[in-house]
Amino acid sequence: MELRVDHLRKEFRDAVALHDISLHVRSGELVALLGPSGSGKTTLLRMIAGLEQPSSGEIYFGDENASTKTVQERNVGFVFQNYALFKHMRVIDNVAFGLRVRSTSRRPAAKEIRRRAMELLELVQLGGLERRYPAQLSGGQRQRVAFARALAIEPKVLLLDEPFGALDAKVRKDLRIWLREIHDRTGHTTLFVTHDQEEALELADRVVVMSQGKIEQIGEPDEVYDRPASPFVFGFIGESSEVAVTVNGGKLHLDGTTLGLDAQGVPEGNAHLFFRPDDLEIVTDDSPAIAGTISAMRRHGGRRRLTVTMTDGRTHIEVDVPVTGDFAIEQQLAVRPRHWKVFPSQ
Numbered sequence: 001m002e003l004r005v006d007h008l009r010k011e012f013r014d015a016v017a018l019h020d021i022s023l024h025v026r027s028g029e030l031v032a033l034l035g036p037s038g039s040g041k042t043t044l045l046r047m048i049a050g051l052e053q054p055s056s057g058e059i060y061f062g063d064e065n066a067s068t069k070t071v072q073e074r075n076v077g078f079v080f081q082n083y084a085l086f087k088h089m090r091v092i093d094n095v096a097f098g099l100r101v102r103s104t105s106r107r108p109a110a111k112e113i114r115r116r117a118m119e120l121l122e123l124v125q126l127g128g129l130e131r132r133y134p135a136q137l138s139g140g141q142r143q144r145v146a147f148a149r150a151l152a153i154e155p156k157v158l159l160l161d162e163p164f165g166a167l168d169a170k171v172r173k174d175l176r177i178w179l180r181e182i183h184d185r186t187g188h189t190t191l192f193v194t195h196d197q198e199e200a201l202e203l204a205d206r207v208v209v210m211s212q213g214k215i216e217q218i219g220e221p222d223e224v225y226d227r228p229a230s231p232f233v234f235g236f237i238g239e240s241s242e243v244a245v246t247v248n249g250g251k252l253h254l255d256g257t258t259l260g261l262d263a264q265g266v267p268e269g270n271a272h273l274f275f276r277p278d279d280l281e282i283v284t285d286d287s288p289a290i291a292g293t294i295s296a297m298r299r300h301g302g303r304r305r306l307t308v309t310m311t312d313g314r315t316h317i318e319v320d321v322p323v324t325g326d327f328a329i330e331q332q333l334a335v336r337p338r339h340w341k342v343f344p345s346q
Contacts, residue, residue, distance in 0.1 A: 001027055001061055001062055001156045001157060001189050002024070002025065002026060002027045002060075002061070002062050002189070003023075003024070003025040003048065003059075003060070003061060003157050003189055003191065004023070004024045004025070004059070004060040005021060005022060005023045005044070005047075005048065005057065005058070005059050005060075006022055006057055006058045006059075006060070007020050007021070007022055007056065007057040007058070008020070008021040008022070008044065008047060008054045008056070008057035008058075008059070009021070009054060009055045009056045009057055010040075010043055010047065010052065010054055010055050010213075011055045016213055017040050017043045017213050018040045018043055018044060018047075018054075018213045019212075019213045019214050020057075020214075021040070021044060021057070021213075021214070021215060022215075023044075023208060023215070023218070025157075025189055025191055026189075027189055028187045028188070028189055029189060029190070029205050029206065030180070030183050030190045030192070030203060030204055030205050031190070031191050031192075031204055031205060031206050031207070031208060032192055032193075032194055032199070032200035032203060032204035032206075032207045032208065033045065033191065033192070033193045033194070033208050033210060034194055034195070034196075034197060034200040034207050034208065034209050034210065034237075035195065035209060035210035035211055035216075035236070036195060036211070036236070037195065038212070039210040039211050039212060039213065040210055040212075040213040040214075041193040041194075041195075041210055042161055042162075042193055043213075044210075045159050045161055045191065045193050046161075047059065048076070048157065048159060048191065049071060049074065049076050049078050049159050050066070050069065050070060050071040050073075050074045050076070051071060054067070061074065061156050061157060062156075074156065074157075075153060075154075075155055075156050076155050076156060076157045076158070076159055077149075077150030077151060077153060077155030077157070077158045077159065077188070078150060078159045078160075078161070079143075079146045079147055079150050079158070079159070079160045079161065079163050080146070080161055080163075081161055081162040081163065081164075081165040081166050082166060083134070083142045083143055083145070083146045083166075084146065085134040085142055085145060085146060085149075086134075087133065087134055087135060088133075089133070089134075090130065090131050090132065090133055091121065091126065091129055091130050091131070091132050091133070091134070091137070091145050092114070092117050092118070092121065092130035092131065094134070094145055094149055095117040095120055095121060095130075095145060095148045095149045095152050096113045096114065096116075096117040096152065097149060097152075098149060098150075098152050098153040099113045099116065099117075099152055099153060100113060116152060117130070117148070117152060118130065120148040120151055120152055121148055123148070123151075123182065123185075123186075124144040124145070124147055124148045124182070125144065125178075126141060126144055126145065126148070129141070138171075139166060139167050139168075139171060140167060140171040140174065140175055143163060143164070143166075143167065143175060144175075144178075146163075147163075147179075147182070151186065151188070155188065156189070157188070157189050157190070157191065158188040158189065158190040158191070159190075159191055159192070160190065160191070160192035160193065161192075161193045162193055162194060162195070163175075163179070163192060164176065164194075164196075164199065165194075172196075172199070176199060176202055176203055179203065180202075180203055192204075197236070197237055197238070200221070201221040201224075201225060201237075202221075204221060205220070206218060206219060206220055206221075207219065207220070207221055207224050209224055209232075209233050209236065209237065211232050211236070216229065216230050216232050216233050217229040217230065217233050224237055225237055225238055227341075228274075228341060230343070231272060231274065231343045234274040234341055234343075235274070238276055239276060239277055239318065240274050240275065240276050240277075241274070241275060241276075241277070241316070241317035241318050242272050242273070242274055243272070243273045243290065243310070243315060243317065244270070244271075244272060244273075244315070244345075245259070245270075245271050245272070245273045245342070246269065246270055246271065247263045247266050247267065247268050247269060247270075247271050247342070247344075248268060249268075250262065250263055250264045251263060252271070252273060252342065254290065255311075255312075257288065258288055259273075259288045259289070259290065259336070260287065260288035260336070261273075261288075261336075261337070261340060261342075263342045266342045266343075266344055267344050269344065269345070270344070270345040271342050271343060271344050271345055272342070272343050272344075272345060273337075273340055273341075273342055274340065274341045274342070274343070275337035275339065275340040275341070276339070277305060277318040277319055277320040278303070278320045279337050279338050279339040279340070280317075280319050280320070280335040280336065280337055280338070281335065281336055281337075281338055282319075282321070282333065282334070282335055283334040283335060283336050284334075287336070288336070289334035289335060289336045290310065290317065290334065290335050290336065290337075291310070291311060291332065291333070291334045292308040292309050292310040292311060292315075292317070292332075292333060292334075293308065293309050293330055293331070293332055293333070294306050294307070294308055294309075294327060294328065294329055294330065294331045294332075294333055295307050295308065295309040295316070295329065295330075296329070297327060297329065299323070300320065302323070303320045303321065303322065303323060304320070304321050304322070304323050304325065304327070305318055305319070305320055306318070306319040306320075306321055306327060306333070307319075308333050308335070317335075319333070319335055
């Protein structure tokens, strides 16, 4: 089932939560809404579910305009961060709940409801636990029950709001792998909210990066990481350093000295140079470079991360080097980016 939102806007009194949002999610696609707190991700998800009404704009499931339909009529599966399971119900009853509360004309027979619930518990790897209560399950198991309950109603669209936010890091990573496998097997059109960039890049077919109620960029994970469309995306996705530069004659200059880096297509004048710690090479000759003093060092996975304070004393850049390298605090260091992006100053 395709999902499309056209020019959605949401206002809360004097605040605008969403500004003219348009998005198309293809049938069977897994799309992440990624951004910091307050960027509008959950508001957008709740409007698609029917839990919030837009101030303007429309929502389509396939060719059907769902904008005025109730939550029940939209038939979406919704998974919350806090599971939202019924504590007094056994696991199987939680999974079957959405089917049992349907109107008589749409409610399957009791045997069919039980069969579907048991089938889903096997799918989410909880077979044999159907008679337990939520309190008898781990956090990861409870979230699997929540997924099974959302899938039980055969939703048109599956919506996940920070589904792993309440879990520890190891369980989150395991469930990410599991969710991708479940998605590939069931093929539901899925939209999930997260502020965890690693989660979005690992799980999603496409990532929608949001900030302050607007969409900054939509693209496949490699695209938003390798080709950020704005300073915000570059700074939010992955780790990066930012240096104030000027563009003159299609080249970048720092403190009046050329860096030898191309800036074709960028307007002349003040600009900002962005690069990632692992995109820097150390310069040992007199060729143009960014210079500074090593002010901190720490282990960073299989590499060593250096903090270099530039000559202005205010700008700090991060450099990844081999663990075996010979570096020391207060050592002078010159580097040059192999890959970079330049954005004109606003």
